[in-house]
Amino acid sequence: MPDRPPLLQAEEVVKHFPAGLGASVKAVERVNFEIYPGETVGLVGESGCGKSTLGRLITQLLPVTSGNIFFEGVDLTKLGGEKLRQKRRELQMIFQDPYSSLNPRMTVGDIIAEPLENFGLLRGRAKDKRVQELLKIVGLNPYFNNRYPHEFSGGQRQRIGIARALALRPKLIVADEPISALDVSIQAQIINLMEDLQKEFQLTYLFIAHDLSVVRHISDRVMVMYLGKIVEVADSAEIYRNPRHPYTKALLSAIPIPDPDIQAKRRIVHLSGEIPSPVNPPSGCRFHPRCPIAQVPTPCAEIEPPLEEKARDHRAACHFSEKVPVAV
Amino acid sequence: MTAPVLQVKDLKTQFFTDDGVVKAVDGVSFDLHPGETLGIVGESGCGKSVTALSILRLVQEPGRITQGQIIFKGSDIVTMPDDDVRDIRGKDIAMIFQDPLSSLNPVLQVGFQIEEAMEAHQKIPGKIALSRAVQLLKQVRIPAAETRVRDYPHQFSGGMRQRAMIAMGLANKPSILIADEPTTALDVTVQAQILELLRDLNEETRTAIILITHNMGVVAGLCKRVLVMYAGRIVEQGPVDQIFKDPQHPYTWSLLQSIPRLDADRKDRLLSIEGLPPDLIKPPPGCRFHPRCRFRIERCFHDDPALMDVGPDQDAACWVTMRRALATDGEAHA
Numbered sequence: 001m002p003d004r005p006p007l008l009q010a011e012e013v014v015k016h017f018p019a020g021l022g023a024s025v026k027a028v029e030r031v032n033f034e035i036y037p038g039e040t041v042g043l044v045g046e047s048g049c050g051k052s053t054l055g056r057l058i059t060q061l062l063p064v065t066s067g068n069i070f071f072e073g074v075d076l077t078k079l080g081g082e083k084l085r086q087k088r089r090e091l092q093m094i095f096q097d098p099y100s101s102l103n104p105r106m107t108v109g110d111i112i113a114e115p116l117e118n119f120g121l122l123r124g125r126a127k128d129k130r131v132q133e134l135l136k137i138v139g140l141n142p143y144f145n146n147r148y149p150h151e152f153s154g155g156q157r158q159r160i161g162i163a164r165a166l167a168l169r170p171k172l173i174v175a176d177e178p179i180s181a182l183d184v185s186i187q188a189q190i191i192n193l194m195e196d197l198q199k200e201f202q203l204t205y206l207f208i209a210h211d212l213s214v215v216r217h218i219s220d221r222v223m224v225m226y227l228g229k230i231v232e233v234a235d236s237a238e239i240y241r242n243p244r245h246p247y248t249k250a251l252l253s254a255i256p257i258p259d260p261d262i263q264a265k266r267r268i269v270h271l272s273g274e275i276p277s278p279v280n281p282p283s284g285c286r287f288h289p290r291c292p293i294a295q296v297p298t299p300c301a302e303i304e305p306p307l308e309e310k311a312r313d314h315r316a317a318c319h320f321s322e323k324v325p326v327a328v
Numbered sequence: 329m330t331a332p333v334l335q336v337k338d339l340k341t342q343f344f345t346d347d348g349v350v351k352a353v354d355g356v357s358f359d360l361h362p363g364e365t366l367g368i369v370g371e372s373g374c375g376k377s378v379t380a381l382s383i384l385r386l387v388q389e390p391g392r393i394t395q396g397q398i399i400f401k402g403s404d405i406v407t408m409p410d411d412d413v414r415d416i417r418g419k420d421i422a423m424i425f426q427d428p429l430s431s432l433n434p435v436l437q438v439g440f441q442i443e444e445a446m447e448a449h450q451k452i453p454g455k456i457a458l459s460r461a462v463q464l465l466k467q468v469r470i471p472a473a474e475t476r477v478r479d480y481p482h483q484f485s486g487g488m489r490q491r492a493m494i495a496m497g498l499a500n501k502p503s504i505l506i507a508d509e510p511t512t513a514l515d516v517t518v519q520a521q522i523l524e525l526l527r528d529l530n531e532e533t534r535t536a537i538i539l540i541t542h543n544m545g546v547v548a549g550l551c552k553r554v555l556v557m558y559a560g561r562i563v564e565q566g567p568v569d570q571i572f573k574d575p576q577h578p579y580t581w582s583l584l585q586s587i588p589r590l591d592a593d594r595k596d597r598l599l600s601i602e603g604l605p606p607d608l609i610k611p612p613p614g615c616r617f618h619p620r621c622r623f624r625i626e627r628c629f630h631d632d633p634a635l636m637d638v639g640p641d642q643d644a645a646c647w648v649t650m651r652r653a654l655a656t657d658g659e660a661h662a
Contacts, residue, residue: 256545
């Protein structure tokens with residue numbers, strides 16, 4: 001891990017949503033991590049694990065229930081009003097659905113110019129020039145600025161969303177499933193574009209996705225989430241070769257590989273049951289009811305395993321991480 | 329080889345829209361053999377789902393089958409009276425869809441819906457129907473099937489709903505099960521379980537499966553043979569082992585190169601297929617893939633290639649084929 005200070009640091013971040021009758025959905029529960037300048041951190045997990053909520057907490061689109069999020073040393077959770085608004089320029093987001101995240105009544109030029117206007121940065125000719133420049137950067141025709149979103153394909157709309165995110169020259173971009181809604185042949189275009197932009201503008205990415213093969217490709221480090229907790233963090237090659245949490249192992253074993261010989265030899269790690277409700281998560285390790293190597297009741301159902309260093313730069317939250325069988 | 333259970337011959341399905349005629353399926357032919365697992369892969373709009381819907385004559389207005397034959401047990405589904413098609417649907421050929429939640433009726437018990445599928449084709453006393461429903465739920469590995477049979481769809485998880493749909497599909501012991509993106513809406517761990525279930529059911533019941541998907545990995549895990557579709561046509565077909573190892577159509581090859589692989593050790597730049605799939609109202613002349621193809625030659629611009637023999641049991645519709653493309657590419661770089 002680099003010895004420079006992290007660009008973003010989450011400390012004991014918690015998000016609970018009220019679920020009626022005094023109950024609450026524990027979407028994110030005491031999460032800690034860092035993101036260093038210039039790296040791409042992948043955040044993976046299945047639906048409902050809290051990964052999108054965590055993305056929204058980081059960009060302050062949702063307020064935290066408790067905990068701190070430091071961005072360049074400043075605690076975003078303590079900021080409000082104008083100070084937060086100014087900080088947000090450096091934190092932008094790309095959304096999953098390029099259809100619902102662009103206003104259909106605005107021209108593409110206006111969509112991309114909106115952040116510039118919000119911060120009163122550029123006007124008139126200079127603004128138009130910047131919009132055209134942004135369109136060119138994301139690989140679109142700069143003279144398309146007068147067209148409306150419906151005139152574009154899904155992949156092109158995602159490029160528009162990326163241009164909007166780049167408009168304020170942010171440092172960190174949180175991309176929430178940016179390619180899941182796109183066709184296979186278009187996905188590679190967007191991944192390549194994001195990689196090129198990262199190099200060109202020294203961007204830092206938090207890349208949220210359910211597809212571990214995409215995440216492994218784009219990320220330097222990968223965090224795996226399960227039921228509101230980060231269960232494993234490691235270098236992306238390391239996490240694939242040497243998973244130290246049984247959930248990561250199960251997730252890896254389930255991802256289809258487009259090679260019939262390999263597919264025939266692989267074994268799926270079966271998880272029993274379903275993902276429990278985040279309203280009332282299991283005691284101890286949240287994964288224990290489905291874990292193939294859990295020792296119940298003790299320690300797995302009683303003591304929550306901390307996310308701790310199992311090898312160099314490799315953290316996992318499991319009492320028996322040494323028993324997780326190695327690669328697929 | 330045994331006689332095919334289903335033969336699709338030069339199928340054309342078109343949609344008559346205000347903007348023009350969309351040639352969604354444009355001359356597709358293939359055979360399906362008993363007990364076979366056949367994958368149809370391609371991107372949205374390539375015609376894979378419309379092909380499947382055409383087989384059961386479920387294409388909705390303004391769509392119509394305009395040409396071709398679909399021969400099932402000696403008769404042509406395309407020209408059959410409606411009643412005869414209804415007898416085949418769900419009995420001989422069953423279909424499951426991407427979104428199990430919208431395919432199930434939310435106000436009826438799951439068991440009742442399975443019984444309904446059976447009773448549509450045969451008279452069976454209620455008690456027997458119920459016990460068959462329980463048995464089917466067990467077959468698709470739903471735990472505590474005896475009590476779960478009385479549950480409503482909302483009490484099932486996404487994976488269980490898809491299992492219930494599969495149970496319904498199998499209720500009349502069909503000879504063909506068509507699964508249209510059956511795992512696309514599911515999480516990966518659940519997807520893996522559903523694919524494993526389909527694989528086991530195919531072995532146990534010898535029901536032939538047509539799996540429609542955009543995911544090459546899913547095909548690799550379940551199917552023995554694959555059709556690759558692009559812009560309404562089959563561009564390559566053959567055994568899965570062969571096609572994944574030695575794809576001959578540039579589209580198949582590019583698709584396989586463009587997906588990041590979990591087992592890839594180096595982080596090479598992904599190969600991206602530039603441009604967009606063509607407009608099917610006015611498809612490009614010549615080979616439909618030529619505007620996006622990096623290996624095109626002059627002939628591709630005006631001469632439309634038919635499927636040609638390119639390997640053992642493997643056909644591709646390409647004037648160049650990857651064998652030649654990569655050979656000349658090597659020379660160019662040497």
